[in-house]
Amino acid sequence: MSSSSTSIHPTAVVDGAAHIDGSVSIGPYAVIGPHVRIGAGTTIGAHCVVEGRTTIGVDNRIFQFASLGAAPQDKKYAGEPTELVIGDRNTIREFCTFNTGTAQDRGVTTLGDDNWVMAYVHIAHDCVVGNQTILANNATLAGHVHVGDHAIIGGLTGVHQFTHIGAHAMAGFASHVSQDVPPFMMVDGNPLAVRGLNVEGLRRRGFSAARIAGIKQAHRVLYRQGLTLEAALAALQDLSADHPEAAADIALLRDFAAASRRGIAR
Numbered sequence: 099m100s101s102s103s104t105s106i107h108p109t110a111v112v113d114g115a116a117h118i119d120g121s122v123s124i125g126p127y128a129v130i131g132p133h134v135r136i137g138a139g140t141t142i143g144a145h146c147v148v149e150g151r152t153t154i155g156v157d158n159r160i161f162q163f164a165s166l167g168a169a170p171q172d173k174k175y176a177g178e179p180t181e182l183v184i185g186d187r188n189t190i191r192e193f194c195t196f197n198t199g200t201a202q203d204r205g206v207t208t209l210g211d212d213n214w215v216m217a218y219v220h221i222a223h224d225c226v227v228g229n230q231t232i233l234a235n236n237a238t239l240a241g242h243v244h245v246g247d248h249a250i251i252g253g254l255t256g257v258h259q260f261t262h263i264g265a266h267a268m269a270g271f272a273s274h275v276s277q278d279v280p281p282f283m284m285v286d287g288n289p290l291a292v293r294g295l296n297v298e299g300l301r302r303r304g305f306s307a308a309r310i311a312g313i314k315q316a317h318r319v320l321y322r323q324g325l326t327l328e329a330a331l332a333a334l335q336d337l338s339a340d341h342p343e344a345a346a347d348i349a350l351l352r353d354f355a356a357a358s359r360r361g362i363a364r
Contacts (some may be wrong), residue, residue: 107144121210134167137186151179155186155211163193170207170223171195172241178205185211185229189288196221204244214255221342227267244280263353266303268296278318278358281351282313290363292321312337312344316351321364332355 106112107126115132123129123141133147136142140154143162148154152167160166167182169175176332180199183206184190197203203224209235210229217231222241227233233243234253236260239245243257251257255269258276262314263269267279270286272295279285284296295317300310319325320335334352355362 100333102346114316117155121344131167143192151181152198153181154184155188157187158184158190160189160190161192161217164190165193165195166190168195168197170241172198172200172202172223174202175200175223180205180207180223182207184209185213187233190214190215191219194220195216197223200241210247210285219335222259234271247363248299250299251275252286258360261360262354262358265350266296266299268299273361278354278363280354280362282317282347283363285363292363308341308343309347310344312341313347313351315341316344317346320355327355327362327364 105122108123109126110124110128112130112235113132116130119136119138122136122137125142125144127144128142128146133151134148134155137154137156138155142160145162146160146164146168150167167226178201182196197207199207201224207221207225207313209227211301212230215231215234216233218236220238222239224241225239225243227245228247230248232250236254237251240257240259242260245264246263248266249263250268252269252271254272256274261275261278262300263279264281266282266330269275269279269286274288274290277290282296284293288291293340295314297310316334316337319337320330331352334348338348
């Protein structure tokens with residue numbers, strides 16, 4: 099452990115084998131396990147438990163009572179040396195619970211960079227959460243869920259295991275997400291339904307009018323023209339030529355839908 103004693107509260111319990119940067123701050127009654135690595139500028143709040151093979155990057159703000167790196171809630175787990183990896187500049191609020199991975203999948207649960215994770219969020223084993231996402235209070239990701247960059251998951255929303263949520267998608271409050279959510283779409287409800295396109299989110303992220311126009315047309319092809327999924331995918335292939343500014347976005351949407359194993363929300 100390479101930390102200054104002045105940055106660790108005297109009531110915190112920090113294992114001497116942990117690798118902790120000297121600029122890390124650890125609050126009262128926190129518990130840090132022996133296989134934990136914490137990068138520069140990160141703050142760990144009071145009563146947090148960081149255990150298992152957990153790596154936390156730089157400049158994260160982890161609020162009180164979070165539990166990071168506990169064993170996965172999977173009956174098949176038999177103590178394998180799986181991991182939790184958290185990137186940089188994330189905000190992780192009170193009572194969040196992130197578990198390590200399982201040997202049956204990639205063995206790593208991953209949270210990327212610049213994410214805003216509100217209170218009581220659960221990220222289960224083997225999840226992959228990208229960058230600059232927002233997970234509102236009590237959002238729950240079951241095992242093996244993938245969440246793309248800039249996605250937003252509303253409060254009290256549950257995401258079924260193995261489900262994928264695409265980049266720039268948005269799931270509304272208290273949604274039941276049991277099918278894959280394609281990039282750029284807004285969904286909500288139980289049963290889940292696509293309600294429209296996340297146009298305002300795209301504008302806020304600097305998408306040009308031409309890019310948004312192309313994505314709007316792709317949305318019409320996939321959801322408004324009564325096409326089968328196979329026919330819609332073929333039409334999306336041709337659509338890119340008509341909207342060169344949005345060609346990469348249309349390809350992202352088409353490839354996501356074509357690769358879906360659970361079926362896309364429609």
